[in-house]
Amino acid sequence: MxxxxxKADVSSPSVEFDPVTGLLQIGGESYPENSFEFYAPxxxxxxxxxAETKGAVKLRVSLSYLNTSSTKCMIDMLDxxxxxxxxxxxxxxxxxxxxxxxxxxxTIDEFKEDFTMPFAVIAVKE
Amino acid sequence: MAGFDLFALxxxxxxxxxxxxxxxxxxxxxIEELGIAVRKYLExxxxxxxxVADVFAVFVxxxxxxxxxxxxxTLGREDGGSHRSGTLVIAREGExxxxxxxxxxxxxxxxxxVDRLKALDGLDKAALKVAYxxxxxxxxxxxxxxxxxxxxxxxxxxxxxxxxxRELTGDLVxxxxxxxx
Numbered sequence: 001m002x003x004x005x006x007k008a009d010v011s012s013p014s015v016e017f018d019p020v021t022g023l024l025q026i027g028g029e030s031y032p033e034n035s036f037e038f039y040a041p042x043x044x045x046x047x048x049x050x051a052e053t054k055g056a057v058k059l060r061v062s063l064s065y066l067n068t069s070s071t072k073c074m075i076d077m078l079d080x081x082x083x084x085x086x087x088x089x090x091x092x093x094x095x096x097x098x099x100x101x102x103x104x105x106x107t108i109d110e111f112k113e114d115f116t117m118p119f120a121v122i123a124v125k126e
Numbered sequence: 127m128a129g130f131d132l133f134a135l136x137x138x139x140x141x142x143x144x145x146x147x148x149x150x151x152x153x154x155x156x157i158e159e160l161g162i163a164v165r166k167y168l169e170x171x172x173x174x175x176x177x178v179a180d181v182f183a184v185f186v187x188x189x190x191x192x193x194x195x196x197x198x199x200t201l202g203r204e205d206g207g208s209h210r211s212g213t214l215v216i217a218r219e220g221e222x223x224x225x226x227x228x229x230x231x232x233x234x235x236x237x238x239x240v241d242r243l244k245a246l247d248g249l250d251k252a253a254l255k256v257a258y259x260x261x262x263x264x265x266x267x268x269x270x271x272x273x274x275x276x277x278x279x280x281x282x283x284x285x286x287x288x289x290x291x292r293e294l295t296g297d298l299v300x301x302x303x304x305x306x307x
Contacts, residue, residue: 010158031161031186033154065179067186068274075262103176103282114259 001052004045013063015042019049022057030074031067039073046077050084057081057089062096062124064104078115085117092118099123143218150211152193161186164216173223180282180307181216181223187275188227188303189214196229209298219306222284228302236291236299242273243289243303246280254281279305 001019008014008028017024024046032038050057059081066074078093085091093115097104105121112119139147145167148160164185168178192212212229231239249257258277280287284306292300 010162011154031157031190065182065186067183067190068278072262072274098175100175101179103179110255110259114263 001049012038017045022055024059027062029065030063030070035069035073043076046080050080057091060094082115082117094120096122096124098126144215145218146216149213152189152212157189181225184225184279184282184305184307187279188225191275192227192229223307224304226304228300230298231301233297233299236301242276243287246276247286282307
């Protein structure tokens with residue numbers, strides 16, 4: 001599988017998904033013109049990867065903002081990771097947020113509630 | 127344009143505490159640029175980080191709803207005029223901020239919008255959270271996701287969402303929504 005790599009712009013996040021290390025990183029802003037179009041190849045890549053990998057998978061998210069349609073796409077990806085976790089794949093999620101932004105923490109804590117896979121919510125100083 | 131009184135317009139904005147106003151056709155690049163301006167403005171006004179995040183989020187949802195709706199082909203007409211543009215205002219109200227926007231909507235579409243907003247009226251924060259999660263985990267991709275957007279705005283708002291529909295002649299109405307943060 002090829003590495004998936006998108007550069008960030010004003011409203012779209014950077015994506016660095018490495019099939020060799022199993023580290024999948026998304027960071028920046030996420031309110032693209034069409035979220036479903038933007039995330040379709042990302043979700044497709046993740047599904048393909050989860051279907052064939054045997055190793056550990058870590059999703060590291062450092063998005064300062066997600067609009068609601070990006071949030072829906074992100075939940076789709078978390079659902080896929082959760083399914084992989086349920087069938088025994090070592091999966092973990094690490095979600096970074098600006099320590100001054102309590103609202104961001106509330107939002108991530110709420111995502112976390114719906115999953116049983118390891119899910120760390122980490123404050124960082126911006 | 128010789129007779130256009132910009133000073134009077136400026137007075138109106140000052141009276142109403144308007145910080146940022148955009149009127150015209152919304153494109154994605156307009157949303158990006160305005161978004162940067164909104165954040166910088168609020169940060170320079172020393173607004174708390176969580177409030178900046180809420181104002182920014184409500185701005186993006188409103189601006190994207192506006193753009194998605196007004197750029198839809200069904201609204202396209204020969205005259206290409208005012209129904210393609212929208213108005214968005216961010217104003218200060220004491221310690222709080224108000225994000226408002228308005229645009230022309232086809233009469234046949236407005237019922238659905240109003241129903242969605244009425245369904246949220248009277249829901250407390252806990253009930254809004256339940257509604258949000260239901261919509262978030264639902265499998266059907268809502269058209270333009272406006273349903274989730276309204277719930278998100280209501281959750282970030284300090285009081286229930288305010289909206290109005292002004293009947294106009296013909297098959298268009300003017301819809302506006304206002305969110306206090």
